[in-house]
Amino acid sequence: MIAGRDRRAETHPAPGGLPDAGRLGRRPRAAVVGGGIAGLTAATGLAERGVEVTVFERESFLGGRAGGWPERLPDGTEVTMSRGFHAFFRQYYNLRALLMRTDPGLERLVPVPDYPLIDPHGRTDTFAGLPLTPPLNALAFALRSPTFRARDLVRLDGRRALPLATVSVPRVYEQLDHLDAASFLSAINFPAAARHLAFEVFSRSFFADPGELSAAELATMFHLYFLGSSEGLLFDVPAEPFPQALWNPLGDYLSGRGADLRLGTAVRGVARESSGFVVEGTRFDAVVLACDVAGLRRIVAASPGLGTPSWRAAVEGLRTAPPFVVRRLWLDRPVRADRPAFLGTGGLPPLDNISVLDRYEGEARRWAARTGGSVVETHAYASPDGAGLDERLHELYPETAAARVLGEITVTRQDCPLFPVGGFANRPSVVTPEPGLVLAGDAIRVDLPVALMERAATTGWTAANELLTGWGVAGHPLRSVPNRGRLRLLDRLT
Structure with missing residues (x-):
């Protein structure tokens, strides 16, 4: 694309x-x-x-913040570390124009076929196979979601929710910048269970708690990825x-x-x-x-x-937004074959997502092929230290609990902008x-x-x-x- x-x-x-x-x-x-x-x-x-x-x-x-630097594992293997997973969405036209200066066909990007979102009850939403045309994409997502029921559509406050479907910048900031994202979702009666997945994933992409993020910023995100674009919600990552x-x-x-x-x-x-x-x-x-x-x-x-x-x-x-933690593990065994390359979570603090790097990144894939292991990364946004990340990983991917850690790097930073009310x-x-x-x-x-x-x-x-x-x-x-x-x-x- x-x-x-x-x-x-x-x-x-x-x-x-x-x-x-x-x-x-x-x-x-x-x-x-x-x-x-x-x-x-x-x-x-x-x-x-x-x-x-x-x-x-x-x-x-x-x-x-999308850069990388050399590190060395305990056995002397040279690896490249970064601040974690970045999604190159297909509506990132101006970023892609930059990358095309050296890669006209964008061949150094590879598609991620899906990125499931899971909540504490195991309910999962996915983005694969959705229509591309708004608002059919949002309607199809809601109707097939286990966290969003048909009666939830009736309960939505259509008048208050209208700015989500009519985003124009800067007008949306005049409408919603006085509200935080969490209060806005409550005001429109958006179901709490679906909120964890359909909206908090977006808000936490800003490394902020929904209670600290401007509702206008959330609405702009929703427009960019969903109701304003026919490019879809799937994305690419560097190979x-x-x-x-x-x-x-x-x-x-x-x-x-x-x-x-x-x-x-x-x-x-x-x-x-x-x-x-x-x-x-x-x-x-x-x-x-x-x-x-x-x-x-x-x-x-x-x-x-x-x-x-x-x-x-x-x-x-x-x-600046609260600190975030990226923890990367080089394990002595593979994760299960059906694990996605990227899994988003809602309501499972401090964990926000899990990446299996050897599913898409060449350096990690070559290491995994040579050792028989896997390279797994966890993220905690708006978290001071990420305590409990390994436990959440073991809970969702039980096969990692018995794995021996051959290398580990934890990065904590606090340098992303906050977009407050x-x-x-x-x-x-x-x-x-x-x-x-x-x-x-x-x-x-x-x-x-x-x-x-x-x-x-x-x-x-x-x-x-x-x-x-x-x-x-x-x-x-x-x-x-x-x-x-x-x-x-x-x-x-x-």
Whole structure:
């Protein structure tokens, strides 16, 4: 799936201008701070138009929160560790456009045939075989779900639930940003049993408890994956670890276009000068801050000459979600053959999902084939330490209880953005009050129905376009699911 099959997907044309910055007489120089998805996208958008780009990345690897790094098992085997499973949905048009720079056929992505969701009673929902067209997809999911009964449809408060079917950004934030996701689901009488699976899986993708997440963010997610798109709810995953499959090739692609990639280089601050900016001793015409929340706040705090007081306060007001835990186990025996590559859970704290890496990732598959074992990963979102993950794994996959652990790595992080109630109005956008300075990242506001990795990529292209337009150079097109409800009659009722 390359261009996408949803005929109603929206294309936002590229800003016009010169085809290459070389025609300006002097090529502009841009610093991109952050080598995650947003920063790599912005760097690609600028370098492809002939801008001289320098990428500053504090880690020794590219990819940010979707990156990976080398580790060694007790027996000396070299492996690639990451922060866990990432789903590359087929409506992630702008992220896929980035990946196609080095993989035109997206052959480094492989489809996951299904990802069941299970609750404490063993009831399971699946996404395979659903119709693609909204709202038939949601109706079919509800009718075949063991946690959603026909009478639950009658009990739904249709008036209060209407924003779910009529999402338009930013309007949905005006409607729902004052509510948390849990309260909204209660208000529309969404059944508690189905809530664990149909909605909390989405909300916890933000690494947040539904009681802390804006209902508008949840509605936007539901629109992106369900009621706004005909791409379906199945997704792809990289066939090899993130560095090998995605980011190392993209780094080579950027280097081939003259970009300077400075890994292991943290930016301490940005100094404004009359004719540009100074970043780590080098002068630039423009700067893209594509950092995580903590990094953005730190750089702005250390750069007193940037922006206005209200803008600086908005950056300082950004929050991070609670910590999450990723635990990966290299076991001496396989898990049962019928286990899915990915299993989501609801109501089974602290566990949120289980991944069997050797079902889809080449490095893990080769290790499993050589040892006769398996590579299993568990995630705990909004959890301080993930205590109890192994017990939940053994409960759901009993065959793992007797397995010997040949290697284990546990990663705990707290650097994902939180989208709290009432936070949208003050969320910083790509454009800043400082000419030549733009922001990018999944914490940054962009008025399109995007989320997570797709928001990171979308803001990256948007940041590049903003700078290119200022120089009179052509930008890049964007795509999104429709930024309106698919049912026009309901849309007119809001």
